[in-house]
Amino acid sequence: MKKWLHSWRLLSLFSVMALLLAGCGKPFLSTLQPAGEVADKQYSLMLLSTAIMVLVVIVVTIIFVYVVIRFRQRKGQENKIPKQVEGNHKLEITWTVIPIILLIILAVPTVKAAFDLADVKPMNKEKRDKDTLVVNVRANLYWWEFEYPDYGVITSQDLVVPTNERVYFNVKASDVKHSFWIPAVGGKIDANNDNKNQFWLEFDQKDAEKANGIFYGKCAELCGPSHALMDFKVKAVPREEFNQWIEKMKNAKPVVTDPVAKQGEAIFNKSCIGCHAVTPVDKRPEQARTAPNLGNFGDRERIAGVLEHNEENLKKWLKDPESVKPGNKMTGTYGQLTDEQIDALAKYLMSLKVE
Amino acid sequence: MSTAARKKSLIWDYLTTVDHKKIAILYLIAGGLFFLIGGLEALLMRIQLMKPNNDFLNGDLFNQVMTMHGTTMIFFAATPLLFALMNAVVPLQIGARDVAFPFLNALGFWLFFFGGVFLNCSWFLGGAPDAGWTSYASLSLESPGHGIDFYLLGLQISGFGTLISGINFLVTIVTMRAPGMTFMRMPMFTWTTFVASALILFAFPPLTVGLLLLMLDRLFGANFFDPALGGNTIIYEHLFWIFGHPEVYILVLPAFGIFSEVIATFSRKRLFGYSSMVFAVVLIGFLGFMVWAHHMFTVGLGPVANAIFAVATMTIAVPTGIKIFNWLFTMWGGNIRFTTPMLYAVSFIPSFVMGGVTGVMLASAPADYQYHDTYFVVAHFHYVIVGGVVFALLAGTHYWWPKMFGKMLNEALGKITFVLFFVGFHLTFFIQHFLGLMGMPRRVFTFLPNQGLDTGNLVSTIGAFFMTAGVIILLINVVISSISGKKAEADAWGVGRTLEWAVSSPAPEYNFAQIPLVRGLDAYWLEKMEGKKGLTPAEPLGDIHMPNPSVLPFVISLGLFVSAFGFLYHNDYSWGLPVAILGLVITFGSMFLRSIIDDYGFHIHKDEIIEAEKKGVKA
Known part of the structure; x- marks a missing residue:
């Protein structure tokens, strides 16, 4: 996973988040202070998904705040009837396709990790290693x-x-x-x-x-x-x-x-x-x-x-x-x-x- | 028989009513009551978890309170409160005089009500269920006493009610739409009710099977879930979640519908991307059945199953995202008026997005091994269910209150409720994400000091008190409104778009003197924009055929209630079996009566309608 992370722009967001989260909890208990290979893998998935999701939240929040402030009813507009818009195909396709891409970015390492963490072959060998x-x-x-x-x-x-x-x-x-x-x-x-x-x-x-x-x-x-x-x-x-x-x-x-x-x-x-x-x-x-x-x-x-x-x-x-x-x-x-x-x-x- | 001649006492009227508007009020009162009970249980839990090693509730009692909180909120608060709004609004929105099966509608309510009462009787009869709202088989089989049996029988009774109501709404929406109301002209709330009802139809049977098998194990000596005798507990988990996951959408889709109505109304714009909204709702409903095993990632289903269910779960984010952006762009360019319902609808967007994104995080199976059964999950589903469903219920209640009761709720108090509830909600649940990540499992009755969990839990408890204060002010608002509330116009908010705002508030018994002709989406808005006062009628004024009230739905449900006590105690006391049989005799006897007695209903005469309409217009 590391290879493409380096080339990814989210990296900076990633490290800020890692810093923030590392302060959370006790080293003997917290999932945010991973102490082994499995926890590390899971932690990087958590960071990746959190980064993508923070991005989504930020985009929604920006639009949200803009809309709520810009289009609130002002004095004297009580009877104004805005234009009744049916929709917009380009916009609707955009916000269908971008989430799909984001999900693929998350799905690939998810599937890989699911198989890695389930690899228990060495314990089930006919004759296990000493x-x-x-x-x-x-x-x-x-x-x-x-x-x-x-x-x-x-x-x-x-x-x-x-x-x-x-x-x-x-x-x-x-x-x-x-x-x-x-x-x-x-x-x-x-x-x-x-x-x-x-x-x-x-x-x-x-x-x-x-x-x-x-x-x-x-x-x-x-x-x-x-x-x-x-x-x-x-x-x-x-x-x-x-x-x-x-x-x-x-x-x-x-x-x-x-x-x-x-x-x-x-x-x-x-x-x-x-x-x-x-x-x-x-x-x-x-x-x-x-x-x-x-x-x-x-x-x-x-x-x-x-x-x-x-x-x-x-x-x-x-x-x-x-x-x-x-x-x-x-x-x-x-x-x-x-x-x-x-x-x-x-x-x-x-x-x-x-x- | 005339309207005046049928006037009986208020209680008898409501016991026997088959009018969708009165049944809506019954649902609202009963669901509201259970919501208060469930809320109180939540508050007790938060008090216990206020500080480490607290001894306010002991482990056993905490588990009971926790189980009852979840069960009550999902089955006896959220679902019936949504049914209240569906009953109050959907027939009006599609231009119908009632639902397709008014008798069944009443039966659905009374079954739900007696199921809920039966479950809560457990508090006074040896203790409530204590295995969580999921009641997983191994633990629920070990649980001593009758708590779990109350859960199993209570939920089966109310489950019948929910299933009946779901089927009723499906048929109503398919067959009872006014002329011109094509599927693609249906208001969004009606659409979501339609899809949620379809989900009920397919999701409740697996639950019933799971509960039935568990009941057979506990009360009748079967061994479906005893591994020592070849049973398998994981089957129970599958059955439960094949129901349990669609249940989330049964609750949240109508919530989406409410927000769609409220946002469009108070932005004074038609819903942006209506067809893609409909598509998204249907798609969410469909995908909702494909993802149940994401509740079971740690059960040990293996990497193949986990990977498939992980990816399937992620796909749900796409239609949900479409909806979020469509709401934002409905407001874009609008003329937004921040009434109380609109405040809930607006604040729902960021709150629900938070719950949605943590849902995607949870979908990543290997990461879920860490999140699963921790406070992260608790935070996630409260963001979805409170931030989504409860906000919608509060928005919908404020929005349609005038239509249901003919009086406005006080806006100032409504806004105070909103602020308290909103702040309390985020205060309670945001920090819980971190508690979970820091290693706090869910469903714990206490936690030990020195694990870094103290502050977060205290903050969370403080938030719970804010929410409580908000709910108390809402109750005060309801009381004040019923005493001195402003009388509501037909178009109570002045900007109504859908058909329900064209009839007087509250709607007359027959809803529409003349069934309207629907000429497009937002039918009432279209008429208003053309300068017309009312709707275009699709039929001449005439006598209206109405169903007779009946006490049979109440008696049928009462029979099952009695019978459930018999079955519950049949191993302990000799009176058990006779009582169980007596109850069934009452139920099936009433059904028999219903079948053989011809009931042709009655007519409201044309003159009475003309008179009532005159009065309605004046008011």
């Missing part, structure tokens, strides 16, 4: 599961990806429809409950640094009372760091030394383990994985996707999940716990770390 990273995303009421099938590793809520390479996703939902969206990195794709959607994203290292290494992810399809709170986080790290992380995840086991945490572990094994796994390697089929994997819970960015990550908030969440995320599936599944039990449980959960 370096092609595939992540299975499973959306649930109101949490996200990320499975790395080539490594047998599962994590939840915090997606970890290597930067500067294409990462491929299989996206689906296990209950109702959701939509998987990391605004700064690229457009969304729906998580359906009747099929698996595939797409790819690329996370730019420099932009990731600008966003302090964390991008915000959102659910973009209404899914119930806590739809607004179904956030997740994306840690984009260099490939080596990613490799180290995935190695640690493969071998992670809970190591509990603190006596209070030990108590917590006992409570966990009684009340929670039916749904939650505590090791990233979880061999159960996905139907059995009805709650987030807690293998690296201590490393998480947020409690329940929305609260700041500390023991205080974890206790709040365990005490009354409904107050944090209305309609969640954990409320009422583990009976009433005493404050002491919750303290112990929190201590244990916070100790589940790989970093």
Whole structure:
């Protein structure tokens, strides 16, 4: 697309607009500060279409303002009857043809990008490249599961990806429809409950640094009372760091030394383990994985996707999940716990770390 | 039977009326009421979103309010308010004495009304629907309680009404035009009503099917949308949007028609490029059916489907652009008088262009992956629906008010309403484009701080209060007008062009004492320009045949209303099924009565007409 953009007169308008828009929003969330190949492509389409449309708006506004001022009724003209014009073929052809041309200018890169962004061949090869990273995303009421099938590793809520390479996703939902969206990195794709959607994203290292290494992810399809709170986080790290992380995840086991945490572990094994796994390697089929994997819970960015990550908030969440995320599936599944039990449980959960 | 002998109480009169003018008033009142309810719901949402982490509405209640706002505004406010204007104006514009099927006209209204009341009963019976106005299958199947069932049954009842009304207008416009009123002499509002009615005819059946299947799933144990049992939820999305996208044009085409009338009238010029305007309307109506999947770009239909629907969607911009420029050039060289309706019509042009261009931006599928289901989309469709349809409704209401009620609305108050509403509208929705681009999904009941979304949301909420103030002043205007409004002339604005301005305000029961002869576009204007006072009659003065009023449309609709409660509760209570059957008996029994009772109507005598016309001329 770049080639013809350079030769295009809109370029100046383009750069002014880019400057204006770049001020909008936060680097970890805004689509106007694209942080990867997909978002870049989409951003340039957005700029192109905005430029064409601003042009249209300007032309209409100029004619509009002129007409409204020039032909308003003036004093003494109350009875003037203007000439009754039927139409004008030349004018009418002009404003039919020019929009068609403008639309063709927009349609060509649109179609091209539609196919580029749908190119998921590398993930579906008979035998994939060792370096092609595939992540299975499973959306649930109101949490996200990320499975790395080539490594047998599962994590939840915090997606970890290597930067500067294409990462491929299989996206689906296990209950109702959701939509998987990391605004700064690229457009969304729906998580359906009747099929698996595939797409790819690329996370730019420099932009990731600008966003302090964390991008915000959102659910973009209404899914119930806590739809607004179904956030997740994306840690984009260099490939080596990613490799180290995935190695640690493969071998992670809970190591509990603190006596209070030990108590917590006992409570966990009684009340929670039916749904939650505590090791990233979880061999159960996905139907059995009805709650987030807690293998690296201590490393998480947020409690329940929305609260700041500390023991205080974890206790709040365990005490009354409904107050944090209305309609969640954990409320009422583990009976009433005493404050002491919750303290112990929190201590244990916070100790589940790989970093 | 004479007119005087039939005088009954006002309420009974309106319950049984089959007169298009009275049905128009019923539509206006009922639609206006639902518009206020939907507006209140909007205001509640904006209050909740005023600041991050607000707890004015909780997630569950917010979803109900949000769902009801969308559903109410589309099905029970915008559509009936347009029907109000169509009913009030179209028969007059084509020189007819009524619509083709007056009985069906009343039936259409009562079905819509009972459907809307049924849906709103959900507020008092365990909670409103909460899956959005689209009610996508997976979520709507999971939704507990009966909210969604109220939605499904209510919309099916009112859907019958809309379909019946649509067919009625089609037949009316095809068969009831006055002599000389060829298709290419029809006023633009009549043309757009015609095309919108055709769209209703083809768009509502898919919706009905979608709703019916969903109802069977929820209430009768079917599994059309349960993937575990071989169902497919994406089919529901297709069915919904095959209806949903044409629905946009069902609303916006008549809006275009209203603006065409208002702009031509107050510029004192004939509509520029009339034939290309007609062509554009028909083309938009046709293309409207070819683009539904642009609501589903992120569903995963694949690049081929996405590319095709992207390009198809863009093409709609061409006929729409033609219309915009034709309006501008209608005003060009005119003598523009800025009355309240004209202010709405004029300000509609830039506002709607904003909504139109964002529509083209959304059509670019890969970019839409970013816009989809964000506040950018919310901003876009409010620019189209408020900037287009609501502005048109406000313009049309002010414009035809004297024709409907015989009294003028106050111009000063009208202009205050306009300013408040216009400012509030842009304040509320312009910033939402940026909120969406900055990463705010739509249909969220709250947002967290430190995401750069606080200021934009506050601004948006402030705008909503401006719009509210505008609507309150409009209501005050209506009250003042009904008490002390200036009495309206036949040609209320003095510059009327179309036939409705040739009959007294409000129009007599029989509309035209003599059916007029139409000699060109803007028939009344032509006569005026030739120095004539009235229209050229196409028939001698004689007795006029009129349909009898009937309470059956009300009873038929009431039967479905009762029956819907039965079906809704048939799984919970043993009285459910008997009540459902009772309701159906009432409905089909009334239909049976309608079929076997011969009703020949009555005649208004020639002498009565002459007397009424004398009075009308004096007033």
